Amino acid sequence: MTTLNRTFPHTRPRRMRRDVFSRNLMREHTLTAHDFIYPVFITEGEGIRQPIPSMTGQSRLSLDELLKIAQEAVDLQIPALALFPVIDADKKSLDGKEAHNPDGLVPRAIRLLKSHFPQLGIMTDVALDPYTSHGQDGVIDASGYVLNDETTEILVQQALCHARAGADMVAPSDMMDGRIGAIRTALEDCQLIHTRIMAYSAKYASHFYGPFRDAVGSGGNLGKADKKTYQMDVANVNEALHEVALDLAEGADMVMVKPGLPYLDVIRAVKEEFKAPTFAYQVSGEYAMIHAAAANGWLDLDGCMMESLMAFKRAGADGILTYFALDAARLLQGKQS
């Protein structure tokens, strides 16, 4: 018996994969709780933790319950929460003016969180969709078209309202042109120089936002309308780079790509081009898909959760907005191999 005629590989990548120690040594990316921003849904009332059917494990929280979740986030070393309000129907209007009510749900939540957890970063969504009776992110004309500059003026008021209440980061998710510059100028004029802006720069007109719209109750109001006249065409990547360039030039501190997993190429392109702090939003539909498959026994929940989160780091994201934040941080605390 001879093996003389066989040629063997000189390079065997499997050598390094053979043992835990060498796999650990050559691991290129790591995930920690510091990578996460946890989006939470808040609502009026007390003692309310109302489960969101399409988002297993996520609930609409009254502010007293929000404090308990914030405590968990702090204990798990998650750096920040992102607040999304569920607004009562009688407070919604054509112009969404509740969005800049200084005694509204969001500013009250910010003040409460800051008084209990001054070190926990608080990010707020700047957009009108939770507040408009038609579910669009801005004010509309008779044809339903979202008016850019009129909307931007209201967004500036909303951002100032959040910043005055103590928000650390405001995050315009509306995709109006020029809103980052307008908000930055207003913040500077009001001496709110430490308020960071995370721009939803490359936000696509995606179908993956469905469960979120259920959660905040904007989907029903939106009806069959879409957001394609302001959110980006899913076919485009150069346009994303253009949007990011504009937002950085207008004063954004951080930029975001949204949705997440189907847009890893965009995250990579943005990071390579600008080297700016770049974030990904693993949106509600992505979260719902993983949960739904796991509930059927088709996918391993923890495994897919961690794999999807690591993919964002690999693509170049500095951090991830994810509904998995608490679960993933808990898992990371438990075993770090």
Ligand code: PBG
């Ligand atoms: C709205 C907003 C949306 C999300 C965050 N901010 C939905 C939309 O644009 O309709 C989606 C987040 C998610 O799906 O998890 N300004």
